Amino acid sequence: MKRRQSRFERTAPQRHETFLRHLRIPDDEIASIRARAAAPHQVFNMNKKSGRVMDIFYKIYGGLDRESPGSRAMAARALGMCFGLPDCPAILEPGCGTGGASLDLAELSGGNLLSVDVSQPYLDRLRERAEARGLAEQVTPLKGDMTALDCAPESFDMIWYEGAACIMGVDNALAGWKRFLRPGGFLVFSDAVWLKDPDSGEVPEDMRRFWAGAYPAMRTAEDNVRAGEAAGYTSLGHFSIDGACWDAFYADVERHLHDVERTLGSDPDGRAIIDVTRREIAFYRENPEAYGYEFHVFRK
Ligand SMILES: C[S@@+](CC[C@H](N)C(=O)[O-])C[C@H]1O[C@@H](n2cnc3c(N)ncnc32)[C@H](O)[C@@H]1O
Numbered sequence: 001m002k003r004r005q006s007r008f009e010r011t012a013p014q015r016h017e018t019f020l021r022h023l024r025i026p027d028d029e030i031a032s033i034r035a036r037a038a039a040p041h042q043v044f045n046m047n048k049k050s051g052r053v054m055d056i057f058y059k060i061y062g063g064l065d066r067e068s069p070g071s072r073a074m075a076a077r078a079l080g081m082c083f084g085l086p087d088c089p090a091i092l093e094p095g096c097g098t099g100g101a102s103l104d105l106a107e108l109s110g111g112n113l114l115s116v117d118v119s120q121p122y123l124d125r126l127r128e129r130a131e132a133r134g135l136a137e138q139v140t141p142l143k144g145d146m147t148a149l150d151c152a153p154e155s156f157d158m159i160w161y162e163g164a165a166c167i168m169g170v171d172n173a174l175a176g177w178k179r180f181l182r183p184g185g186f187l188v189f190s191d192a193v194w195l196k197d198p199d200s201g202e203v204p205e206d207m208r209r210f211w212a213g214a215y216p217a218m219r220t221a222e223d224n225v226r227a228g229e230a231a232g233y234t235s236l237g238h239f240s241i242d243g244a245c246w247d248a249f250y251a252d253v254e255r256h257l258h259d260v261e262r263t264l265g266s267d268p269d270g271r272a273i274i275d276v277t278r279r280e281i282a283f284y285r286e287n288p289e290a291y292g293y294e295f296h297v298f299r300k
Helices: 002-011 013-022 027-038 038-045 051-061 072-081 098-109 118-134 169-178 205-214 219-231 243-263 268-286
Strands: 090-094 110-115 141-142 155-160 181-194 234-240 289-300
Touching: 051 243, 051 268, 072 098, 072 181, 090 098, 090 169, 090 181, 098 118, 098 141, 098 155, 110 118, 118 141, 141 219, 155 169, 169 181, 169 219, 181 219, 205 268, 219 234, 219 289, 243 268
Parallel strands: 090 110, 090 155, 110 141, 155 181
Antiparallel strands: 181 289, 234 289
16 A cells, blocks of 8 residues: 555655545645655655764765765756856755755856755865865855745745755655745756656566665656646756766765774664665666666756
């Protein structure tokens, strides 16, 4: 049942909601059924994790160049699809991490970024990196919760949401932040997507199960396009990041895992995070064509 609901929520969120309403289920219960079916933030939302687990995450991921697969070239390609972006755009970047994307984006767009993350150590590292690259004037790190942003209406030319879509879910981001964009403004996000149908038998069962637990709301790029258009945006296109991004990202993660294993390998939480990360890497390497990471560009 749970698997069917997750699939329904993933592939047709609006129809899932209509179906639940048709059953005369109360609104709060619908919200909870949909959250359980999608449930991405239960896994990734740092706000919901204990300080200790956050600390372990930081030790593993805080020293990376990026906390998600991507590159300057991919950012430049997505930016190139945003025709009519003003010079010096105002950009909101929720879930900026240590700023792998922020710094490239500041250089490439010439804009001013409000880079929001819930993790102060990540933001401190972003500040140091921005200073080292002479970008401190352009990048303003802000500690905050992306699910409760309180920005002025229509105050940004662009919202850049790289590698963090799983935290509040694509649909919530599309709906919740639209009001912050100026008319004609751009929403750019990258998200893990299935390149093969996970229920078709083409995806190995252990991999399907892994992602059903880690990111149950993962869907296809076409599903994301439909969701964006249903939320009133125009899709300007989408593309998969190249293999070089994955290789660089996982090589960096592996180096860090090797380093932290000595200090955190015997800690139960540390061990669990290290093991799950190694499994993810192995799954990707065995089946790189089963899922990918997609950049989407939408206009309000
Ligand atoms: C996978 S990382 C991506 C970081 C960065 N965008 C990148 O691509 O390198 C997700 C980021 O979201 C942050 N995060 C998690 N939950 C959050 C929340 N509720 N509000 C703001 N940031 C959050 C984490 O601290 C982490 O830095």
